[in-house]
Amino acid sequence: xxxxxxxxxxxxxxxxxVFDVTADVDQFIQESGVEEGLxxxxxxxxxxxxxxxxxxxxxxxDLKRTMEKLAPRDAEYQHNLRWGDGNGxxxxxxxxxxxxxxxxxxxxxxxVGTWQQIVVCDFDNRPRRRxxxxxxxx
Amino acid sequence: xxxxxxxxxxxxxxxxxVFDVTADVDQFIQESGVEEGLxxxxxxxxxxxxxxxxxxxxxxxDLKRTMEKLAPRDAEYQHNLRWGDGNGxxxxxxxxxxxxxxxxxxxxxxxVGTWQQIVVCDFDNRPRRRxxxxxxxx
Amino acid sequence: xxxxxxxxxxxxxxxxxVFDVTADVDQFIQESGVEEGLxxxxxxxxxxxxxxxxxxxxxxxDLKRTMEKLAPRDAEYQHNLRWGDGNGxxxxxxxxxxxxxxxxxxxxxxxVGTWQQIVVCDFDNRPRRRxxxxxxxx
Numbered sequence: 001x002x003x004x005x006x007x008x009x010x011x012x013x014x015x016x017x018v019f020d021v022t023a024d025v026d027q028f029i030q031e032s033g034v035e036e037g038l039x040x041x042x043x044x045x046x047x048x049x050x051x052x053x054x055x056x057x058x059x060x061x062d063l064k065r066t067m068e069k070l071a072p073r074d075a076e077y078q079h080n081l082r083w084g085d086g087n088g089x090x091x092x093x094x095x096x097x098x099x100x101x102x103x104x105x106x107x108x109x110x111x112v113g114t115w116q117q118i119v120v121c122d123f124d125n126r127p128r129r130r131x132x133x134x135x136x137x138x
Numbered sequence: 139x140x141x142x143x144x145x146x147x148x149x150x151x152x153x154x155x156v157f158d159v160t161a162d163v164d165q166f167i168q169e170s171g172v173e174e175g176l177x178x179x180x181x182x183x184x185x186x187x188x189x190x191x192x193x194x195x196x197x198x199x200d201l202k203r204t205m206e207k208l209a210p211r212d213a214e215y216q217h218n219l220r221w222g223d224g225n226g227x228x229x230x231x232x233x234x235x236x237x238x239x240x241x242x243x244x245x246x247x248x249x250v251g252t253w254q255q256i257v258v259c260d261f262d263n264r265p266r267r268r269x270x271x272x273x274x275x276x
Numbered sequence: 277x278x279x280x281x282x283x284x285x286x287x288x289x290x291x292x293x294v295f296d297v298t299a300d301v302d303q304f305i306q307e308s309g310v311e312e313g314l315x316x317x318x319x320x321x322x323x324x325x326x327x328x329x330x331x332x333x334x335x336x337x338d339l340k341r342t343m344e345k346l347a348p349r350d351a352e353y354q355h356n357l358r359w360g361d362g363n364g365x366x367x368x369x370x371x372x373x374x375x376x377x378x379x380x381x382x383x384x385x386x387x388v389g390t391w392q393q394i395v396v397c398d399f400d401n402r403p404r405r406r407x408x409x410x411x412x413x414x
Contacts, residue, residue: 001277001278001413002139003313003314003414005380005382037141038141038178038273038275038314040314042379042380042387045389045392046329046330046335046391046392046393051237052184052233052236052237053233054229056217056220057216058216058217058219058221059215059216059226061217062209062216062217062229063229063230063233066208070208070346071338071342077334077335078334078337078341079330079334079337079338082332083332083334088334088335091329091330091335091338091339092338092339092342094328094329095329095335095339095395096234096339096342096372097234098236098327098328098377099327099328099392100377100378101236101237101238102238102240103180103238104143104178104180104271111182111271113182115183115184116183116184116237119233133387137139137275137313138139138141139277140277174279175277175413176314176316189371189374189375190374191322191371192367194355194358194359195354196353196355196357197353197355197364197367197371199354200353200355200364200368201367201368201371203354204346204347207346208346234372235372239376240316240318240376240378241318242316242409242411249318249320249409250320251320251321253321254320254321254322254375255322276277276279
Protein backbone atom coordinates (compact mmCIF):
# COMPACT_ATOMS: atom_id res chain seq x y z
CA UNK A 1 0.00 0.00 0.00
CA UNK A 2 1.23 3.48 -0.84
CA UNK A 3 0.54 6.31 1.55
CA UNK A 4 0.75 9.99 0.73
CA UNK A 5 -0.07 12.89 2.95
CA UNK A 6 -0.41 16.62 2.98
CA UNK A 7 -1.22 19.16 5.63
CA UNK A 8 -3.36 22.17 4.93
CA UNK A 9 -3.83 25.13 7.21
CA UNK A 10 -6.98 27.07 7.96
CA UNK A 11 -7.46 30.25 9.96
CA UNK A 12 -10.37 29.97 12.39
CA UNK A 13 -12.33 33.00 13.56
CA UNK A 14 -13.77 31.64 16.84
CA UNK A 15 -17.30 31.76 15.40
CA UNK A 16 -17.79 28.19 14.09
CA UNK A 17 -16.16 28.36 10.71
CA VAL A 18 -17.15 25.90 8.02
CA PHE A 19 -14.29 25.57 5.52
CA ASP A 20 -14.78 24.00 2.11
CA VAL A 21 -11.62 21.93 1.55
CA THR A 22 -12.82 20.12 -1.58
CA ALA A 23 -10.45 22.02 -3.88
CA ASP A 24 -7.51 21.16 -1.59
CA VAL A 25 -8.51 17.50 -1.74
CA ASP A 26 -8.86 17.63 -5.53
CA GLN A 27 -5.44 19.21 -5.93
CA PHE A 28 -3.77 16.78 -3.53
CA ILE A 29 -5.13 13.76 -5.41
CA GLN A 30 -4.22 15.27 -8.77
CA GLU A 31 -0.65 16.00 -7.67
CA SER A 32 -0.29 12.43 -6.43
CA GLY A 33 -1.27 10.92 -9.77
CA VAL A 34 -3.38 8.33 -7.94
CA GLU A 35 -6.42 7.11 -9.86
CA GLU A 36 -8.05 4.81 -7.34
CA GLY A 37 -7.84 4.67 -3.59
CA LEU A 38 -9.13 6.09 -0.36
CA UNK A 39 -8.81 9.67 0.84
CA UNK A 40 -8.92 10.44 4.53
CA UNK A 41 -9.49 13.92 5.96
CA UNK A 42 -8.55 14.14 9.64
CA UNK A 43 -8.55 17.05 12.07
CA UNK A 44 -5.99 16.70 14.85
CA UNK A 45 -7.34 18.53 17.89
CA UNK A 46 -10.47 18.12 19.97
CA UNK A 47 -12.46 21.20 18.91
CA UNK A 48 -12.94 20.56 15.18
CA UNK A 49 -14.74 18.10 12.93
CA UNK A 50 -15.19 16.93 9.33
CA UNK A 51 -18.26 16.15 7.26
CA UNK A 52 -19.86 16.97 3.91
CA UNK A 53 -22.58 19.49 3.09
CA UNK A 54 -23.90 21.46 0.14
CA UNK A 55 -21.58 24.41 0.61
CA UNK A 56 -23.90 27.36 0.15
CA UNK A 57 -24.45 30.02 2.79
CA UNK A 58 -28.00 28.89 3.61
CA UNK A 59 -27.20 25.25 4.42
CA UNK A 60 -24.00 26.26 6.22
CA UNK A 61 -25.98 28.70 8.36
CA ASP A 62 -28.54 25.98 9.11
CA LEU A 63 -25.80 23.62 10.26
CA LYS A 64 -24.40 26.30 12.55
CA ARG A 65 -27.81 26.97 14.05
CA THR A 66 -28.40 23.26 14.62
CA MET A 67 -25.03 22.90 16.34
CA GLU A 68 -25.98 25.84 18.55
CA LYS A 69 -29.17 23.96 19.45
CA LEU A 70 -27.40 20.66 20.17
CA ALA A 71 -24.56 22.17 22.22
CA PRO A 72 -25.25 25.85 22.92
CA ARG A 73 -22.24 28.07 23.32
CA ASP A 74 -23.49 29.71 26.50
CA ALA A 75 -24.83 26.69 28.34
CA GLU A 76 -23.08 25.47 31.51
CA TYR A 77 -20.31 22.96 30.84
CA GLN A 78 -18.30 21.00 33.40
CA HIS A 79 -15.28 21.51 31.17
CA ASN A 80 -15.59 25.28 31.61
CA LEU A 81 -16.00 25.02 35.36
CA ARG A 82 -12.81 22.98 35.59
CA TRP A 83 -10.61 24.75 33.06
CA GLY A 84 -12.10 28.18 32.62
CA ASP A 85 -11.40 28.33 28.90
CA GLY A 86 -15.06 28.55 27.91
CA ASN A 87 -14.93 26.06 25.03
CA GLY A 88 -16.90 23.20 26.55
CA UNK A 89 -19.40 23.50 23.68
CA UNK A 90 -16.52 23.14 21.19
CA UNK A 91 -15.46 19.79 22.66
CA UNK A 92 -18.99 18.42 22.62
CA UNK A 93 -19.64 19.52 19.02
CA UNK A 94 -16.34 18.03 17.89
CA UNK A 95 -17.09 14.69 19.55
CA UNK A 96 -20.55 14.59 17.96
CA UNK A 97 -19.45 15.43 14.41
CA UNK A 98 -16.22 13.44 14.53
CA UNK A 99 -12.68 14.27 13.34
CA UNK A 100 -12.46 11.86 10.42
CA UNK A 101 -13.95 11.40 6.95
CA UNK A 102 -13.07 8.68 4.43
CA UNK A 103 -13.92 9.31 0.78
CA UNK A 104 -13.44 6.88 -2.12
CA UNK A 105 -11.23 8.06 -4.98
CA UNK A 106 -12.11 7.04 -8.52
CA UNK A 107 -10.60 8.22 -11.80
CA UNK A 108 -8.38 10.61 -9.88
CA UNK A 109 -11.24 12.33 -8.07
CA UNK A 110 -13.09 12.05 -4.77
CA UNK A 111 -16.48 10.44 -5.41
CA VAL A 112 -18.62 13.23 -4.00
CA GLY A 113 -21.89 14.48 -5.44
CA THR A 114 -22.05 17.66 -7.51
CA TRP A 115 -23.56 19.60 -4.63
CA GLN A 116 -21.61 17.85 -1.91
CA GLN A 117 -18.50 19.52 -0.54
CA ILE A 118 -15.98 18.26 2.02
CA VAL A 119 -15.94 20.64 4.97
CA VAL A 120 -13.88 21.14 8.09
CA CYS A 121 -15.69 22.79 11.00
CA ASP A 122 -13.72 24.79 13.56
CA PHE A 123 -15.76 24.93 16.75
CA ASP A 124 -13.22 26.60 19.02
CA ASN A 125 -13.88 29.87 20.85
CA ARG A 126 -10.61 31.55 20.00
CA PRO A 127 -9.11 32.37 16.61
CA ARG A 128 -6.50 29.74 15.81
CA ARG A 129 -4.65 28.19 12.95
CA ARG A 130 -5.92 24.71 12.21
CA UNK A 131 -3.85 21.99 10.62
CA UNK A 132 -5.84 19.42 8.69
CA UNK A 133 -4.30 16.18 7.50
CA UNK A 134 -5.10 14.72 4.10
CA UNK A 135 -4.01 11.11 3.66
CA UNK A 136 -4.28 9.12 0.45
CA UNK A 137 -4.08 5.34 0.38
CA UNK A 138 -3.50 3.58 -2.94
CA UNK B 139 -3.38 -2.24 -2.61
CA UNK B 140 -6.28 -3.68 -4.55
CA UNK B 141 -9.44 -1.65 -4.90
CA UNK B 142 -12.81 -3.01 -5.91
CA UNK B 143 -16.05 -1.12 -6.13
CA UNK B 144 -19.72 -1.59 -6.76
CA UNK B 145 -22.66 0.75 -6.95
CA UNK B 146 -26.03 -0.15 -5.56
CA UNK B 147 -29.25 1.75 -6.15
CA UNK B 148 -32.00 2.52 -3.69
CA UNK B 149 -35.39 4.11 -4.28
CA UNK B 150 -36.17 6.82 -1.75
CA UNK B 151 -39.72 7.75 -0.79
CA UNK B 152 -39.13 11.30 0.52
CA UNK B 153 -40.05 10.20 4.06
CA UNK B 154 -36.63 9.45 5.61
CA UNK B 155 -35.98 5.94 4.42
CA VAL B 156 -33.59 3.73 6.34
CA PHE B 157 -32.24 1.03 3.99
CA ASP B 158 -30.50 -2.07 5.29
CA VAL B 159 -27.62 -2.65 2.85
CA THR B 160 -25.85 -5.37 4.86
CA ALA B 161 -26.82 -8.12 2.42
CA ASP B 162 -25.45 -6.03 -0.49
CA VAL B 163 -22.19 -5.58 1.40
CA ASP B 164 -22.00 -9.30 2.20
CA GLN B 165 -22.56 -10.23 -1.42
CA PHE B 166 -20.06 -7.70 -2.73
CA ILE B 167 -17.32 -9.00 -0.44
CA GLN B 168 -18.17 -12.61 -1.25
CA GLU B 169 -18.03 -11.95 -5.00
CA SER B 170 -14.65 -10.29 -4.59
CA GLY B 171 -13.10 -13.29 -2.87
CA VAL B 172 -11.39 -10.92 -0.43
CA GLU B 173 -10.81 -12.37 3.04
CA GLU B 174 -9.31 -9.40 4.85
CA GLY B 175 -9.52 -5.70 4.21
CA LEU B 176 -11.57 -2.58 4.68
CA UNK B 177 -15.05 -1.92 3.33
CA UNK B 178 -16.22 1.63 2.75
CA UNK B 179 -19.85 2.61 2.25
CA UNK B 180 -20.22 6.11 0.82
CA UNK B 181 -23.26 8.11 -0.22
CA UNK B 182 -22.54 10.66 -2.94
CA UNK B 183 -24.99 13.54 -2.49
CA UNK B 184 -25.66 15.94 0.35
CA UNK B 185 -29.01 14.66 1.62
CA UNK B 186 -28.14 11.11 2.71
CA UNK B 187 -26.01 9.42 5.34
CA UNK B 188 -24.61 6.07 6.53
CA UNK B 189 -24.46 4.42 9.94
CA UNK B 190 -25.31 1.15 11.69
CA UNK B 191 -28.34 0.27 13.79
CA UNK B 192 -30.28 -2.78 14.93
CA UNK B 193 -32.53 -2.95 11.93
CA UNK B 194 -35.92 -3.58 13.46
CA UNK B 195 -38.90 -1.31 12.99
CA UNK B 196 -38.84 0.01 16.57
CA UNK B 197 -35.24 1.23 16.60
CA UNK B 198 -35.56 2.55 13.06
CA UNK B 199 -38.65 4.52 14.06
CA ASP B 200 -36.80 5.88 17.11
CA LEU B 201 -33.94 7.07 14.93
CA LYS B 202 -36.38 8.84 12.62
CA ARG B 203 -38.08 10.54 15.54
CA THR B 204 -34.75 11.67 16.95
CA MET B 205 -33.70 13.10 13.58
CA GLU B 206 -37.00 14.97 13.48
CA LYS B 207 -36.15 16.40 16.89
CA LEU B 208 -32.59 17.41 15.93
CA ALA B 209 -33.50 18.96 12.56
CA PRO B 210 -37.29 19.20 12.22
CA ARG B 211 -38.67 19.00 8.71
CA ASP B 212 -40.91 22.04 9.09
CA ALA B 213 -38.56 24.40 10.90
CA GLU B 214 -37.28 27.50 9.13
CA TYR B 215 -34.07 26.94 7.19
CA GLN B 216 -31.95 29.53 5.43
CA HIS B 217 -31.38 26.98 2.68
CA ASN B 218 -35.12 26.91 1.98
CA LEU B 219 -35.39 30.69 1.96
CA ARG B 220 -32.62 30.88 -0.62
CA TRP B 221 -33.45 27.94 -2.85
CA GLY B 222 -37.11 27.18 -2.25
CA ASP B 223 -36.64 23.42 -2.45
CA GLY B 224 -37.72 22.77 1.13
CA ASN B 225 -35.00 20.26 1.99
CA GLY B 226 -32.93 22.34 4.41
CA UNK B 227 -33.57 19.72 7.09
CA UNK B 228 -32.19 17.03 4.75
CA UNK B 229 -28.87 18.83 4.38
CA UNK B 230 -28.48 19.33 8.11
CA UNK B 231 -29.33 15.70 8.92
CA UNK B 232 -26.90 14.47 6.27
CA UNK B 233 -24.07 16.63 7.61
CA UNK B 234 -24.72 15.40 11.17
CA UNK B 235 -24.86 11.69 10.35
CA UNK B 236 -22.10 11.78 7.74
CA UNK B 237 -21.83 10.14 4.28
CA UNK B 238 -19.15 7.57 5.04
CA UNK B 239 -18.74 4.36 7.04
CA UNK B 240 -15.62 2.17 7.20
CA UNK B 241 -16.05 -1.45 8.33
CA UNK B 242 -13.28 -4.02 8.85
CA UNK B 243 -13.52 -7.21 6.79
CA UNK B 244 -12.39 -10.48 8.36
CA UNK B 245 -12.77 -14.04 7.03
CA UNK B 246 -14.68 -12.67 4.04
CA UNK B 247 -17.28 -10.85 6.12
CA UNK B 248 -17.85 -7.38 7.55
CA UNK B 249 -17.14 -7.45 11.29
CA VAL B 250 -20.54 -6.26 12.46
CA GLY B 251 -22.45 -7.52 15.47
CA THR B 252 -25.32 -9.98 15.09
CA TRP B 253 -27.89 -7.27 15.70
CA GLN B 254 -25.98 -4.53 13.90
CA GLN B 255 -26.91 -3.70 10.33
CA ILE B 256 -25.31 -1.26 7.90
CA VAL B 257 -27.90 1.32 6.89
CA VAL B 258 -28.16 4.13 4.38
CA CYS B 259 -30.56 6.96 5.32
CA ASP B 260 -32.21 9.00 2.62
CA PHE B 261 -33.22 12.33 4.13
CA ASP B 262 -34.41 14.10 0.97
CA ASN B 263 -37.91 15.51 0.57
CA ARG B 264 -38.56 14.12 -2.89
CA PRO B 265 -38.59 10.53 -4.12
CA ARG B 266 -35.28 9.84 -5.83
CA ARG B 267 -33.02 7.06 -6.86
CA ARG B 268 -29.93 6.93 -4.68
CA UNK B 269 -26.62 5.55 -5.78
CA UNK B 270 -24.46 4.20 -2.99
CA UNK B 271 -20.82 3.32 -3.49
CA UNK B 272 -19.26 0.25 -1.93
CA UNK B 273 -15.49 0.19 -2.01
CA UNK B 274 -13.30 -2.67 -0.85
CA UNK B 275 -9.61 -2.23 -0.08
CA UNK B 276 -7.41 -5.32 0.23
CA UNK C 277 -1.78 -4.18 1.55
CA UNK C 278 -1.01 -5.65 4.94
CA UNK C 279 -3.76 -5.96 7.50
CA UNK C 280 -3.25 -6.46 11.21
CA UNK C 281 -5.89 -6.63 13.88
CA UNK C 282 -6.35 -6.84 17.59
CA UNK C 283 -9.35 -7.06 19.86
CA UNK C 284 -9.52 -5.24 23.13
CA UNK C 285 -12.12 -5.78 25.81
CA UNK C 286 -13.86 -3.19 27.96
CA UNK C 287 -16.22 -3.67 30.88
CA UNK C 288 -19.30 -1.46 30.63
CA UNK C 289 -21.23 -0.29 33.68
CA UNK C 290 -24.62 0.46 32.06
CA UNK C 291 -24.20 4.17 32.77
CA UNK C 292 -22.73 5.47 29.48
CA UNK C 293 -19.06 4.72 29.87
CA VAL C 294 -16.51 6.67 27.89
CA PHE C 295 -13.32 4.61 27.58
CA ASP C 296 -10.03 6.16 26.52
CA VAL C 297 -8.45 3.55 24.21
CA THR C 298 -5.59 5.74 22.94
CA ALA C 299 -2.94 3.79 24.87
CA ASP C 300 -4.28 0.52 23.40
CA VAL C 301 -4.06 2.01 19.92
CA ASP C 302 -0.52 3.28 20.57
CA GLN C 303 0.61 -0.12 21.81
CA PHE C 304 -1.02 -1.98 18.94
CA ILE C 305 0.71 0.19 16.35
CA GLN C 306 4.03 -0.04 18.17
CA GLU C 307 3.83 -3.84 18.34
CA SER C 308 3.10 -3.99 14.63
CA GLY C 309 6.18 -2.01 13.68
CA VAL C 310 4.12 -0.11 11.12
CA GLU C 311 5.29 3.46 10.48
CA GLU C 312 2.65 4.71 8.06
CA GLY C 313 -0.89 3.58 7.44
CA LEU C 314 -4.47 3.81 8.56
CA UNK C 315 -5.87 2.72 11.91
CA UNK C 316 -9.52 1.78 12.20
CA UNK C 317 -11.38 1.50 15.51
CA UNK C 318 -14.66 -0.37 15.17
CA UNK C 319 -17.28 -1.37 17.73
CA UNK C 320 -19.23 -4.46 16.74
CA UNK C 321 -22.69 -4.20 18.30
CA UNK C 322 -25.48 -1.65 17.99
CA UNK C 323 -25.28 0.10 21.37
CA UNK C 324 -21.77 1.57 21.27
CA UNK C 325 -19.85 4.19 19.33
CA UNK C 326 -16.40 5.68 18.67
CA UNK C 327 -15.16 9.26 18.50
CA UNK C 328 -12.44 11.53 19.91
CA UNK C 329 -12.62 13.99 22.79
CA UNK C 330 -10.33 15.74 25.24
CA UNK C 331 -10.45 13.00 27.85
CA UNK C 332 -10.89 14.93 31.07
CA UNK C 333 -13.81 14.43 33.40
CA UNK C 334 -15.45 17.76 32.56
CA UNK C 335 -15.67 17.30 28.79
CA UNK C 336 -16.64 13.65 29.22
CA UNK C 337 -19.45 14.66 31.56
CA ASP C 338 -20.60 17.31 29.06
CA LEU C 339 -20.75 14.71 26.28
CA LYS C 340 -22.84 12.43 28.48
CA ARG C 341 -25.24 15.23 29.33
CA THR C 342 -25.59 16.16 25.66
CA MET C 343 -26.31 12.55 24.71
CA GLU C 344 -28.97 12.50 27.44
CA LYS C 345 -30.49 15.59 25.81
CA LEU C 346 -30.40 14.17 22.27
CA ALA C 347 -31.75 10.74 23.20
CA PRO C 348 -32.95 10.72 26.83
CA ARG C 349 -32.75 7.42 28.63
CA ASP C 350 -36.29 7.58 29.98
CA ALA C 351 -38.13 8.83 26.91
CA GLU C 352 -40.58 6.53 25.12
CA TYR C 353 -38.97 4.39 22.42
CA GLN C 354 -40.70 2.08 19.97
CA HIS C 355 -37.82 -0.33 20.41
CA ASN C 356 -38.66 -0.64 24.11
CA LEU C 357 -42.35 -1.16 23.43
CA ARG C 358 -41.55 -4.01 21.05
CA TRP C 359 -38.67 -5.73 22.85
CA GLY C 360 -39.00 -4.67 26.49
CA ASP C 361 -35.25 -4.40 27.02
CA GLY C 362 -35.30 -0.68 27.74
CA ASN C 363 -32.27 0.25 25.65
CA GLY C 364 -33.97 2.15 22.84
CA UNK C 365 -31.92 5.22 23.76
CA UNK C 366 -28.72 3.16 23.42
CA UNK C 367 -29.52 2.23 19.82
CA UNK C 368 -30.30 5.81 18.86
CA UNK C 369 -27.13 7.18 20.48
CA UNK C 370 -25.03 4.51 18.79
CA UNK C 371 -26.49 5.27 15.35
CA UNK C 372 -25.87 9.00 15.84
CA UNK C 373 -22.27 8.72 17.00
CA UNK C 374 -21.35 5.86 14.67
CA UNK C 375 -19.32 2.67 15.27
CA UNK C 376 -16.25 3.51 13.23
CA UNK C 377 -13.27 5.87 13.38
CA UNK C 378 -10.36 6.03 10.94
CA UNK C 379 -7.14 7.69 12.11
CA UNK C 380 -4.00 8.29 10.03
CA UNK C 381 -0.77 6.72 11.31
CA UNK C 382 2.50 8.59 10.85
CA UNK C 383 5.94 7.82 12.28
CA UNK C 384 4.45 4.86 14.16
CA UNK C 385 1.78 6.91 15.93
CA UNK C 386 -1.85 7.90 15.44
CA UNK C 387 -1.99 11.53 14.29
CA VAL C 388 -4.17 12.83 17.10
CA GLY C 389 -3.77 16.16 18.86
CA THR C 390 -2.12 16.40 22.27
CA TRP C 391 -5.49 16.88 23.99
CA GLN C 392 -7.41 14.55 21.70
CA GLN C 393 -8.06 10.99 22.85
CA ILE C 394 -9.72 8.11 21.00
CA VAL C 395 -12.76 7.00 22.98
CA VAL C 396 -15.26 4.18 22.84
CA CYS C 397 -18.69 4.96 24.30
CA ASP C 398 -20.81 2.16 25.72
CA PHE C 399 -24.43 3.29 25.67
CA ASP C 400 -26.09 0.04 26.76
CA ASN C 401 -28.32 -0.21 29.82
CA ARG C 402 -26.81 -3.37 31.24
CA PRO C 403 -23.23 -4.07 32.33
CA ARG C 404 -21.52 -5.99 29.54
CA ARG C 405 -18.14 -6.85 28.20
CA ARG C 406 -17.42 -4.98 24.97
CA UNK C 407 -15.11 -6.19 22.28
CA UNK C 408 -13.55 -3.45 20.20
CA UNK C 409 -11.68 -4.18 16.98
CA UNK C 410 -8.51 -2.36 16.07
CA UNK C 411 -7.44 -2.78 12.46
CA UNK C 412 -4.25 -1.46 10.94
CA UNK C 413 -3.76 -1.11 7.19
CA UNK C 414 -0.27 -0.59 5.81
